[in-house]
Amino acid sequence: MKLEPWFWHEKSLAANAAAFALSPAALLYDIGQQARAAAARPRKIGAPVICIGNATLGGVGKTPFALALNRLLKERGITAHFQSRGHGGTLRGPVRVDPQHGAAEVGDEALLLAREAATFVAKNRRRGAAAAAAGADVVIMDDGLQNPTVVKDCAFLLVDAADPSGNGRVFPTGPLREPMARACRRADAVVLIGDGAPPVAAAKPLFRAHTTIEPQIAPQAVVAFCGIGRPERFFSALEAHGFHLLDRIAFPDHHAFALSELAMLRAKAKRAKAALITTEKDIVRLTGEAREGVAVAVLRMRIEEEDRLIDFALSKIGAPI
Known part of the structure; x- marks a missing residue:
């Protein structure tokens, strides 16, 4: 799933060209920010x-x-x-x-x-x-x-x-x-x-x-998903904690999960015979039955x-x- 433009985190000729095409918009954005602060x-x-x-x-x-x-x-x-x-x-x-x-x-x-x-x-x-x-x-x-x-x-x-x-x-x-x-x-x-x-x-x-995590389940094979700003940090923390990530699915930050997406995630976990795990920030966006069978890892600082x-x-x- 596309989360950020590919060229935001690359330094290459192609990335520079893609960024350069948007430079007028960036200039206007920055001028607007500074004008707001000055006023x-x-x-x-x-x-x-x-x-x-x-x-x-x-x-x-x-x-x-x-x-x-x-x-x-x-x-x-x-x-x-x-x-x-x-x-x-x-x-x-x-x-x-x-x-x-x-x-x-x-x-x-x-x-x-x-x-x-x-x-x-x-x-x-x-x-x-x-x-x-x-x-x-x-x-x-x-x-x-x-x-x-x-x-x-x-x-x-x-x-x-x-x-x-x-x-x-x-x-x-x-x-x-x-x-x-x-x-x-x-x-x-x-x-x-x-x-x-x-x-x-x-x-x-x-x-x-x-950043550390406090998972509510023991390290095991999991399908991990999240909709946070830096999903790779969550996935890496799970691996460092001993979890085996069979799949990792990143959604946009603050993503409102649809029931069809939860069904897809549960199907992935069932096929892989793995647990389904997400962050505390994501679980509060799920309500009722949508939370069932989803383990939580709490992010701590x-x-x-x-x-x-x-x-x-x-x-x-x-x-x-």
Whole structure:
């Protein structure tokens, strides 16, 4: 299944030619982004804001990192509320996520966040953050680094160490929302996900974290599927955990699975005499009978030097360390 343009992650003459054909659109996109930022008047929202973002389109582990950060804050006695745009959801908000909501209404990521802390979704980031600020010591903004309407007291830029910026070009010629150097300047610290060198030489504090999985079944032969930003990370994590992947099927990020697709996946697993497994983020998009017989692997974020990272965040938001 086609997820991203083939030339986003290639550096060849053919890839360069394909990207060059779209360069006028990329220029207009980048000018629009900069004009929006220049025209905006960022405001404080009544509580400190910790923003978790990235420079590329797609996933790099922002939600697992947000959950890990919330745990560290809670250990220090600090109450955090989450704010999400509710990607894939229809509700404009601001609205607090509750157990009655479904992924079609508030998005899959918000449902995961709401299991751990009060979570507010809103298409308008400023209004959503203001709603989340009520009763919170700090608001954790899941994504939103490029949103210019809210003052961020601490901004973490998450970077995939294995593939920091694809071909290094801005959308639609590449996977970048903005040039990596600009994103680094915007952030207060860089968090490398996985092993590898920093994408640019930024004079910012550098942290490192790793994606891990907690599967609910023992390692065995499986048919794995997911609709997340970086599906290869999930598949690789399963293999590293000892699973034998007989098939791997990647859908677009935030994909709304049809019953016919689930039937196809079950048929593949049955023919292969294998278990069917997906991510926690995907399972919340399945309802009722669609979840039956589908095992789940929970994606977690392990942060190196946790104390150093949380001390840094607390110093930025003016909280006692």
